[in-house]
Every structure is written in structure tokens, then in C-alpha cells.
Amino acid sequence: MGVSGAVGTGVRTGSRAHDDRDGWGAWDDGPLGRWERVLDGVRAYRMIAGMWIRSTMAYRVSFVMTTIGNLTATGLDFLAIVLMFSRIDRLGGYSLPEIAFLYGLSAISFGTADLVVGSMDRLGRRVRDGTLDTLLVRPAPVLAQVAADRFALRRLGRITQGLAVLGYALLTLDDVHWTILKVLLVPVTVISGGAIFCAVFVGGAAFQFVARDASEVQNAFTYGGATLLQYPPGLFARDLVRGVTFVLPLAFVNWLPALYVLGRPYPLDLPEWVAFLPPLVAAGCCALAGLAWRAGLRSYRSTGS
Amino acid sequence: MRTKLLRFGPDALGKAGVVGSGRLYAAVAVGGFRRYATYRTATLAGVFTNTVFGVILASTYTALWDERPHLGGYDQSDALTYVWLGQALLTTMCVMGTGFEDELIERIRTGDIAIDLYRPADLQMWWLAQDLGRALFQFVGRGLIPFAVGAWLFDLTLPASPLTWLAFLVAVALGALVSYSFRFLVALAAFWLMDGAGIVQMTWLAGVFCSGMVLPLNVFPGVLGEVVRALPWAALIQAPADVLLGAADPVGTFAFQAGWAVALLAAGRFLQAAATRRVVVQGG
Numbered sequence: 001m002g003v004s005g006a007v008g009t010g011v012r013t014g015s016r017a018h019d020d021r022d023g024w025g026a027w028d029d030g031p032l033g034r035w036e037r038v039l040d041g042v043r044a045y046r047m048i049a050g051m052w053i054r055s056t057m058a059y060r061v062s063f064v065m066t067t068i069g070n071l072t073a074t075g076l077d078f079l080a081i082v083l084m085f086s087r088i089d090r091l092g093g094y095s096l097p098e099i100a101f102l103y104g105l106s107a108i109s110f111g112t113a114d115l116v117v118g119s120m121d122r123l124g125r126r127v128r129d130g131t132l133d134t135l136l137v138r139p140a141p142v143l144a145q146v147a148a149d150r151f152a153l154r155r156l157g158r159i160t161q162g163l164a165v166l167g168y169a170l171l172t173l174d175d176v177h178w179t180i181l182k183v184l185l186v187p188v189t190v191i192s193g194g195a196i197f198c199a200v201f202v203g204g205a206a207f208q209f210v211a212r213d214a215s216e217v218q219n220a221f222t223y224g225g226a227t228l229l230q231y232p233p234g235l236f237a238r239d240l241v242r243g244v245t246f247v248l249p250l251a252f253v254n255w256l257p258a259l260y261v262l263g264r265p266y267p268l269d270l271p272e273w274v275a276f277l278p279p280l281v282a283a284g285c286c287a288l289a290g291l292a293w294r295a296g297l298r299s300y301r302s303t304g305s
Numbered sequence: 306m307r308t309k310l311l312r313f314g315p316d317a318l319g320k321a322g323v324v325g326s327g328r329l330y331a332a333v334a335v336g337g338f339r340r341y342a343t344y345r346t347a348t349l350a351g352v353f354t355n356t357v358f359g360v361i362l363a364s365t366y367t368a369l370w371d372e373r374p375h376l377g378g379y380d381q382s383d384a385l386t387y388v389w390l391g392q393a394l395l396t397t398m399c400v401m402g403t404g405f406e407d408e409l410i411e412r413i414r415t416g417d418i419a420i421d422l423y424r425p426a427d428l429q430m431w432w433l434a435q436d437l438g439r440a441l442f443q444f445v446g447r448g449l450i451p452f453a454v455g456a457w458l459f460d461l462t463l464p465a466s467p468l469t470w471l472a473f474l475v476a477v478a479l480g481a482l483v484s485y486s487f488r489f490l491v492a493l494a495a496f497w498l499m500d501g502a503g504i505v506q507m508t509w510l511a512g513v514f515c516s517g518m519v520l521p522l523n524v525f526p527g528v529l530g531e532v533v534r535a536l537p538w539a540a541l542i543q544a545p546a547d548v549l550l551g552a553a554d555p556v557g558t559f560a561f562q563a564g565w566a567v568a569l570l571a572a573g574r575f576l577q578a579a580a581t582r583r584v585v586v587q588g589g
């Protein structure tokens with residue numbers, strides 16, 4: 001009861017800012033209208049996420065425990081890599097710090113996307129049980145509502161774990177000749193990578209409008225993608241690397257910029273400047289995901305129950 | 306409530322009830338199978354995801370065994386077979402949870418469990434039958450295709466003898482039994498903890514790590530390796546894999562799995578008795 005009340009008030013305040021519009025007509029407005037609509041979405045997102053954070057913080061011990069659990073759970077795959085390196089010195093020609101560098105970048109980017117829009121994989125369930133209809137009648141962008149739904153602050157665990165592994169990598173990498181360009185590239189990579197993964201989540205959610213029960217397909221690209229990027233590209237079949245470079249451009253999340261920083265050869269004989277493309281690729285992915293989302297939402301037919 | 310339990314409990318059915326209850330549990334198992342078989346799109350989606358993860362893991366294991374051939378007594382194709390068996394058995398063994406335990410915990414939390422305890426069926430047997438039905442479906446529905454794709458894409462060790470395959474199936478069945486017995490214990494903990502989220506998460510963690518999903522248990526170094534190979538999770542994936550790959554003596558493996566199954570089922574019995582006798586059921 002308190003939960004829906006909070007959303008109600010929040011949204012009402014949000015729409016009062018420009019009450020000349022009902023939020024739906026904004027689709028066809030000029031660039032200014034679209035910009036306002038984005039701000040509107042961000043405002044709604046902040047309010048819904050804030051509400052979920054407050055509700056989480058009502059059970060502080062539970063929050064601390066689940067965050068630690070999340071951190072440990074996401075640390076298991078790094079533990080597996082450490083265990084591997086207890087038996088070997090190099091994997092695919094890469095040392096442990098180099099793999100930790102790839103791992104840290106992948107984990108932080110994926111963790112950020114998971115925190116921001118990770119709840120979107122529940123969309124299929126909402127379509128199935130008809131609760132999506134509730135979101136459609138609220139005067140706030142549906143994308144913001146779905147993304148902020150059940151906002152789980154415990155997902156900070158994965159980001160923290162990624163930061164720790166990246167920190168370990170930066171402290172132990174000794175063959176890297178750091179330049180200003182390389183130093184700047186690291187934060188740019190993390191932000192662009194997060195945006196690319198966000199686009200994958202949104203695109204996956206759009207797909208769930210069509211295939212309601214197929215939410216697990218998305219895991220192959222989100223969790224699977226994040227796992228893939230933890231290892232050097234040389235380990236994987238050429239066609240797979242080609243697929244994640246040109247079709248679903250996950251290679252730009254961390255592989256290409258990280259290989260530039262590490263001074264390692266690129267896969268597929270790509271030119272050196274591709275390391276600087278992640279922001280552009282991220283923008284392109286987000287635009288495509290936005291279009292897919294819009295198409296999915298427009299094709300939505302309620303279950304009618 | 307105790308008097309009702311005595312009147313309608315399975316013991317009261319007597320000898321004539323044995324055949325009847327056998328039929329009952331068979332029907333429950335069929336129901337468990339059909340319940341999961343209903344969601345075909347979800348099954349296909351799961352098969353796809355297992356296959357993608359299989360390809361990723363198989364690629365990393367190839368690099369690992371390139372570096373250290375015969376690591377843990379496996380050669381490269383043994384290791385790849387292990388990867389694909391892991392993907393095939395992942396849902397069968399409920400390594401990452403989402404089996405009956407979530408439902409049972411919810412029933413304990415809401416107090417619906419009181420109705421279950423009135424039923425003329427034993428709680429542990431009822432859920433066992435349901436879970437074995439589920440396991441059979443997920444073995445066939447979600448296990449076979451990823452394994453076949455793995456065998457097509459990679460060079461796997463596939464034994465020629467049908468006896469080995471039969472022994473493998475026995476090991477899978479025993480593994481499913483151990484998996485169930487353990488998760489039943491976890492679910493019953495909700496009688497005392499009320500909120501099962503924490504313990505389910507711990508079980509998930511332990512399951513993923515100790516079952517050999519992240520790395521085969523025979524690759525774990527030193528004492529850590531000896532410990533994880535003795536724990537019940539070793540019965541889920543490592544044991545069937547070792548039987549199929551001929552890396553372990555089937556009889557000894559069966560004994561290991563059956564030992565854990567009996568111990569955990571007995572513990573479940575004990576906990577069930579304690580829970581129904583001492584704990585006040587939640588709810589209105």
C-alpha cells in the first residue's frame with residue numbers, strides 16, 4: 001500500500017512540471033520535447049529507484065547480507081580464474097594481472113548496467129501476468145518505470161567486486177607503458193561499456209514483448225557476454241569473435257580498448273583506432289535499443305486479464 | 306493438529322495403503338514432469354543459454370588444458386565433455402536453485418504448510434516425487450540438446466560401452482536424489498528462519514562453487530580439493546561425469562552418492578519431525 005502510494009505521489013509531482021502535456025503526445029514533439037521527455041524519464045526513474053532504496057533500507061541487516069552475498073557470488077568466477085592460475089602461469093598467453101584487467105572492466109561495466117536497468121529482464125513476467133498495464137496508465141515513461149522497478153541496490157556488490165579486481169590488476173600490471181591517452185581511456189571504457197550492456201538489457205526486454213517466456217535468452221547475452229569478455233579474445237573461435245565485434249558489438253565493452261592499453265595484438269586484424277570507438281558504438285547501441293523498445297511497446301497487446 | 310496428523314498420516318494407511326501411496330507419488334512425479342514440460346518457449350530459451358555458456362566455458366577450458374595437458378587427470382576432450390555435462394545437468398540438479406524449495410519456503414512462510422501437513426501424504430515423499438519428475442524433464446528437455454550441440458562442435462569423450470552409459474544414468478539419478486535431499490533440508494530451515502532468502506543464497510553460492518560448475522573439482526588444488534570432493538555437491542555433476550569418463554569406479558561412486566542421499570534424507574526426516582512437533586505454524 002505504502003509502495004504504490006509513494007509511486008503515485010512521485011509521478012504526480014513529476015508531471016506537474018509540464019502539465020500541458022499528458023506524456024504520450026511527446027513522441028512526436030521536436031528535439032526540445034524529446035529532451036524534456038528524457039528528463040521526465042530520469043526524474044521518474046530517480047523517484048521510483050529512491051522509493052525502492054528506502055524500502056530496502058528498512059531492513060538494513062538484510063541489505064548488508066544480500067550485498068555481501070552478491071559480492072561473493074560474483075566473485076566466484078574470479079576465484080575460478082585464480083584457481084586456474086594456481087596450476088598455470090599463462091592462459092592463452094595472458095598473465096593473471098592482464099586477465100584481471102579484462103575481468104575488472106567487464107565486471108564494472110556489466111555491474112553498472114545490471115544496477116541501472118537489470119530489472120528489465122522481468123518484463124516478460126509483467127507482460128504475462130498483465131501488470132504491465134498498470135505502468136502504461138501512469139503519466140511517466142514506461143521505460144523508466146520498468147527499469148527502476150525493484151531497483152536493487154545490492155547489485156553494488158558486483159561493481160565493488162569488479163573495482164577490487166581492476167584495482168588488483170592496475171597494481172600488479174608491470175609491462176604496461178601508461179600514457180595520458182591510456183589513463184583517460186580506462187574510465188571512458190567503463191562508462192561506454194556500461195552503456196552498451198544497458199542497450200543489451202533494453203533490447204532484450206523489447207524482445208520479451210514478442211517472446212514472453214524467453215527471458216532466459218537474454219542471459220546468454222548479458223551474463224554470457226560478461227563472462228566471455230573476462231577472457232582474452234584469442235581463446236574463442238574466430239566466428240564468435242566476429243559476431244561479438246560486428247553483430248552484437250560486445251568487443252567494444254572492454255576487449256578492444258583493453259588490448260590497446262595492454263599493448264596486445266587485436267583480433268581479426270582490426271586497426272588500432274578501433275580502441276577509441278566505444279563511446280560511438282555505445283551511442284549507436286543505445287539508439288538502436290531505444291528504437292527496438294519503442295517498436296516492442298507499440299506492438300504490445302494486453303493479456304486482457 | 307497432531308491428532309489429525311496421526312489419523313490421516315501415511316502410517317495410518319497401513320499395508321493396504323502402500324500400493325495406493327505408490328500410485329499417489331507416481332502421479333505426483335508425472336505432475337512434476339508435466340508442469341515443467343508446459344513451458345516450451347522457456348525450455349528452448351534455457352537450452353540456448355546453456356549452449357552459449359557451454360561454448361564460452363569450452364573455449365576457456367581448451368586454453369587451460371592446452372597450457373596443462375592432463376590437468377586433474379583429464380585430457381582435453383575429457384575436460385570438454387565435463388563442460389557440456391555440466392551445462393546439461395545444471396538444471397537437472399538444480400545447482401543454481403529455483404526448484405521446489407522456493408515454493409516450499411513460501412508455503413512455510415505464509416502458513417499454507419499447515420494444509421500440506423493435513424494431507425494423507427508424507428511431506429518429504431511428496432516433494433521428492435515432484436522433484437524427481439522435474440529432474441527427469443529437465444534432463445531430457447534441457448540436457449540432451451546442449452550436450453548434442455557440444456558433441457557436434459567439440460571433440461568429446463563418448464564411451465562406446467552401453468554399460469558405461471547405463472552407469473552414468475544411475476549416477477545422474479543418485480545425484481538428483483542427493484540434490485533433492487539437500488534442498489529439502491534448506492527449505493525446512495524456513496520453519497525457524499521465517500525468511501528463506503539468505504539461506505537460499507548461501508545454498509546457491511555453495512552449490513555453484515562446490516558442485517564443480519566453475520571448475521572441475523579434480524582441478525581444485527590441495528586440501529581445498531580434497532574437501533570439496535568429499536562434500537555432497539560432488540555427487541551432482543562431478544560424480545556422473547567421472548563415471549561417464551571412466552575416471553572413477555562406478556560402484557564406489559554410487560556408494561558415495563547413496564551414502565550422502567541416505568544421510569541427508571534421514572536428516573530431513575528428523576528435521577521434518579522436529580518442525581511439525583515443535584514449531585508453531587505461521588499464518589492467520
